[in-house]
Structure formats: C-alpha cells, structure tokens
Amino acid sequence: MRKLKNSELNRKSTPDFKKADKLPVIVVLDNIRSLNNIGSFFRTGDAFCIQGIYLCGITATPPHREIHKTALGATESVDWKYFEITVEAISHLKKTGYSVIAIEQMDNSISLLDYDFRKHPKTALVFGNEIKGVSDEILPQIDGCIEIPQFGTKHSLNVSVSAGIVLWQFLQQSRK
Numbered sequence: 318m319r320k321l322k323n324s325e326l327n328r329k330s331t332p333d334f335k336k337a338d339k340l341p342v343i344v345v346l347d348n349i350r351s352l353n354n355i356g357s358f359f360r361t362g363d364a365f366c367i368q369g370i371y372l373c374g375i376t377a378t379p380p381h382r383e384i385h386k387t388a389l390g391a392t393e394s395v396d397w398k399y400f401e402i403t404v405e406a407i408s409h410l411k412k413t414g415y416s417v418i419a420i421e422q423m424d425n426s427i428s429l430l431d432y433d434f435r436k437h438p439k440t441a442l443v444f445g446n447e448i449k450g451v452s453d454e455i456l457p458q459i460d461g462c463i464e465i466p467q468f469g470t471k472h473s474l475n476v477s478v479s480a481g482i483v484l485w486q487f488l489q490q491s492r493k
Contacts, residue, residue, distance in 0.1 A: 331393050334394040344480060347445045353387045357388075418440060420463050
C-alpha cells in the first residue's frame with residue numbers, strides 16, 4: 318500500500334469544476350465569525366462539488382488571507398454570494414425553489430439519520446454562528462431542521478465539521 322501522489326488524484330481544474338455537475342445544495346453561513354471555519358466551508362464545498370455558498374451577516378468574504386489558509390484555493394472554485402442580512406438570503410432561496418433546512422438542535426429537529434434529502438431536489442443548508450447557532454430571526458423562514466446525533470458529553474460539534482457530516486449524508490442519499 319502506498320499514498321497516491323497529487324498527480325494521481327485526477328483533480329479537476331478550476332474551469333472544469335465550474336462546468337461540472339453540482340450537488341444540488343447551497344450552504345448558507347449565518348454569522349460565522351471564524352475565518353478558519355469559513356475557509357473550511359469552502360474547502361468542503363469544493364470537495365463535494367456543491368452549487369455555492371451564501372455568506373451572511375458578519376461572515377467574512379474572500380479574498381482574505383485567513384480564509385485562504387484553510388480554503389486552499391477553494392474560494393476560486395466554489396461560487397459564493399454575500400448577503401448583509403441572512404433573512405434576505407433565505408427569501409432569495411425560497412423564491413428560486415429551494416427548501417431551507419437549518420442544522421441546529423431544536424425541539425422539533427429531525428435526526429440526520431432519519432432525514433430524507435431526496436424529497437427536496439434543491440436544498441439550502443443553514444449553519445449558524447459558533448456560539449449562538451442559527452439566528453432566531455430566520456427560524457420562522459426555515460422549512461425544517463436537522464440535528465446530528467451525538468453521544469458524548471459536549472453535544473456540540475465545530476460548525477465546519479458539521480457541514481462535512483451533513484454534506485456527506487446528502488451526497489450518499491443523492492447517489493441512490
């Protein structure tokens with residue numbers, strides 16, 4: 318067994334990525350404060366070939382040195398838009414046919430293990446602030462809520478780690 322060289326990974330060029338079929342999902346970052354987390358969202362979005370990322374509120378936008386540290390160039394491949402107010406991003410998504418799903422611990426959230434993404438051909442996944450979670454103002458606008466099952470003592474995950482878990486599940490269901 319040996320590690321593959323970068324030249325053996327069959328990576329897409331940025332122009333090829335732009336033309337490629339995308340996973341029908343947009344990630345919405347609701348007031349994410351960490352530049353490293355923002356960069357991680359871009360890198361994960363590139364890995365799963367998502368349609369795009371909406372950066373909202375205090376979420377910083379590229380170009381930024383700290384975002385680029387973790388994005389490793391993914392800010393060039395993954396399409397993104399900035400919205401000053403997250404509710405405006407949600408409204409735009411709903412008008413264009415997206416189901417808007419928050420990733421949050423709520424009284425009526427559905428376990429990620431039980432959620433069927435196939436019922437929603439176009440999905441927007443909302444990830445909230447590292448401390449406060451998804452903004453209260455957008456909760457009346459969402460179509461549903463997913464919670465990642467956790468079994469330890471902390472009952473919280475880094476927000477960008479959560480994105481990787483949820484997007485992996487989305488990909489698995491879309492391939493069936």
